[in-house]
Amino acid sequence: MQTLSENKCFDGVQGVYTHQSKATGTDMTFGLFLPAEAQDGPVPVLWYLSGLTCTHENAMVKAGAQSWAAEQGIALVFPDTSPRGEGVADDPEYDLGQGAGFYVNATQKPWAPHYNMYDYVTRDLPGLLFNEFALDPERQSIFGHSMGGHGALTMAMNLPERYRSVSAFAPLCNPAGAVWGRKQLTAYLGDDESKWSQHDASLLMAQKGFDGPVLIDIGTDDQFIEFLAPEALATAIAQRRQQATFRMQPGYDHSYFFVSSFMEDHINFHAQALYA
Amino acid sequence: MQTLSENKCFDGVQGVYTHQSKATGTDMTFGLFLPAEAQDGPVPVLWYLSGLTCTHENAMVKAGAQSWAAEQGIALVFPDTSPRGEGVADDPEYDLGQGAGFYVNATQKPWAPHYNMYDYVTRDLPGLLFNEFALDPERQSIFGHSMGGHGALTMAMNLPERYRSVSAFAPLCNPAGAVWGRKQLTAYLGDDESKWSQHDASLLMAQKGFDGPVLIDIGTDDQFIEFLAPEALATAIAQRRQQATFRMQPGYDHSYFFVSSFMEDHINFHAQALYA
Numbered sequence: 012m013q014t015l016s017e018n019k020c021f022d023g024v025q026g027v028y029t030h031q032s033k034a035t036g037t038d039m040t041f042g043l044f045l046p047a048e049a050q051d052g053p054v055p056v057l058w059y060l061s062g063l064t065c066t067h068e069n070a071m072v073k074a075g076a077q078s079w080a081a082e083q084g085i086a087l088v089f090p091d092t093s094p095r096g097e098g099v100a101d102d103p104e105y106d107l108g109q110g111a112g113f114y115v116n117a118t119q120k121p122w123a124p125h126y127n128m129y130d131y132v133t134r135d136l137p138g139l140l141f142n143e144f145a146l147d148p149e150r151q152s153i154f155g156h157s158m159g160g161h162g163a164l165t166m167a168m169n170l171p172e173r174y175r176s177v178s179a180f181a182p183l184c185n186p187a188g189a190v191w192g193r194k195q196l197t198a199y200l201g202d203d204e205s206k207w208s209q210h211d212a213s214l215l216m217a218q219k220g221f222d223g224p225v226l227i228d229i230g231t232d233d234q235f236i237e238f239l240a241p242e243a244l245a246t247a248i249a250q251r252r253q254q255a256t257f258r259m260q261p262g263y264d265h266s267y268f269f270v271s272s273f274m275e276d277h278i279n280f281h282a283q284a285l286y287a
Numbered sequence: 288m289q290t291l292s293e294n295k296c297f298d299g300v301q302g303v304y305t306h307q308s309k310a311t312g313t314d315m316t317f318g319l320f321l322p323a324e325a326q327d328g329p330v331p332v333l334w335y336l337s338g339l340t341c342t343h344e345n346a347m348v349k350a351g352a353q354s355w356a357a358e359q360g361i362a363l364v365f366p367d368t369s370p371r372g373e374g375v376a377d378d379p380e381y382d383l384g385q386g387a388g389f390y391v392n393a394t395q396k397p398w399a400p401h402y403n404m405y406d407y408v409t410r411d412l413p414g415l416l417f418n419e420f421a422l423d424p425e426r427q428s429i430f431g432h433s434m435g436g437h438g439a440l441t442m443a444m445n446l447p448e449r450y451r452s453v454s455a456f457a458p459l460c461n462p463a464g465a466v467w468g469r470k471q472l473t474a475y476l477g478d479d480e481s482k483w484s485q486h487d488a489s490l491l492m493a494q495k496g497f498d499g500p501v502l503i504d505i506g507t508d509d510q511f512i513e514f515l516a517p518e519a520l521a522t523a524i525a526q527r528r529q530q531a532t533f534r535m536q537p538g539y540d541h542s543y544f545f546v547s548s549f550m551e552d553h554i555n556f557h558a559q560a561l562y563a
């Protein structure tokens with residue numbers, strides 16, 4: 012692991028690091044905010060998964076999250092959204108390839124063997140983090156925005172013991188049934204739709220649900236709301252009687268101005284679970 | 288005036304607008320955060336001036352400021368740092384020309400006639416803003432970062448009735464005596480150093496001071512601290528018995544991770560003056 016930068020931030024440290032990932036077979040860069048409390052021992056970890064076109068950097072600089080994480084004594088992890096580099100397949104469109112890993116393990120060429128963001132986020136990066144930093148593996152939660160909200164919800168439901176709480180800003184709620192999703196799941200996982208279901212939050216919610224609290228915020232003026240398919244997830248939550256708060260926020264759009272507006276709520280929501 | 292974007296943010300609106308400026312003779316773009324309270328009538332205005340290489344956008348997306356401005360019901364203005372465009376002189380270095388207007392009115396070619404950022408921020412943009420938006424001209428304060436801290440401090444002292452309070456993150460404290468300053472003041476204002484004094488916060492503090500509260504934060508690990516010359520301003524404040532809080536913040540550097548860490552303090556500081 013190599014340190015690219017460390018800046019003091021809200022009495023803690025906002026670091027950026029790079030490491031060789033087995034899961035992707037590439038160098039991967041991530042951001043980590045460690046609150047001051049990490050100097051005295053392991054702190055809870057909140058994973059933030061970013062959306063299409065983002066790197067590790069967007070949320071780290073635009074979401075205002077460190078302020079509230081510092082107040083709560085919680086670490087924030089900001090992984091990248093895909094493998095990158097010259098030997099890594101890409102697509103001219105913004106919604107496939109680099110910057111658009113969709114948090115799956117690709118089985119189809121040319122995306123296999125590098126596009127294994129599910130393994131990267133759930134296995135590879137945790138292995139490194141809990142080794143190198145004062146982080147408590149028994150206290151993890153996860154959230155994300157857009158494609159990253161999809162990633163957070165699907166990982167939380169697929170790994171029931173792992174995360175204490177899950178939340179999402181404007182998540183892709185039903186990628187197996189939406190424009191943002193069908194294209195990528197076909198490309199990464201192939202035509203057999205039965206392979207897609209563990210990467211669809213609405214299908215997972217209908218089948219398994221989540222053994223902990225769930226918080227979803229979506230702006231009523233989200234310019235991509237048709238692609239998000241919030242009604243599929245709302246229905247599944249209601250039918251399952253899942254412990255959840257599902258909010259349509261009047262007037263907000265898909266941007267980080269929306270994300271930052273509710274960041275404090277989300278971090279405090281996770282803090283309740285992480286300190287329970 | 289033309290609206291480039293408007294995003295709902297913390298119950299208010301983060302807008303970006305462009306307009307034809309008389310002061311610079313160019314189109315100028317600025318950001319404006321209007322809190323929800325602006326729907327019911329004019330709100331106080333806090334001007335934020337940015338540093339070298341920044342546009343209107345950096346602080347708007349990286350400082351986390353809207354959160355606390357919304358809590359206080361205060362509008363934030365984010366002007367650009369220079370005129371821009373094809374007909375506008377520039378320099379290959381990052382610290383002169385476009386992105387580096389230094390908040391002066393240039394008298395020297397090729398910077399005259401476009402580089403009039405002092406008039407732009409103090410005359411041109413206020414004229415537009417108080418006409419177009421629910422903003423209260425009787426309640427204005429000003430702050431900024433680095434070159435923008437220099438701009439805020441010098442404007443506040445040059446226009447004693449205008450701003451109720453002034454603050455700065457890592458300001459250029461003594462540009463007439465420092466690497467970041469002598470080059471630019473020479474380029475924009477010429478060799479006659481007597482013309483520089485009204486654009487040097489330490490000299491103005493010694494001569495005039497400010498009739499209101501002053502807050503300065505500088506990181507002890509600021510990588511540019513030699514260029515900032517904080518000792519000149521600290522000395523001038525102490526000698527003048529100026530009402531001020533001057534803080535050296537241990538371990539912080541020059542980045543927006545530092546700025547955002549103390550943004551809440553600065554906005555609350557200005558709110559006290561704006562609501563007094």
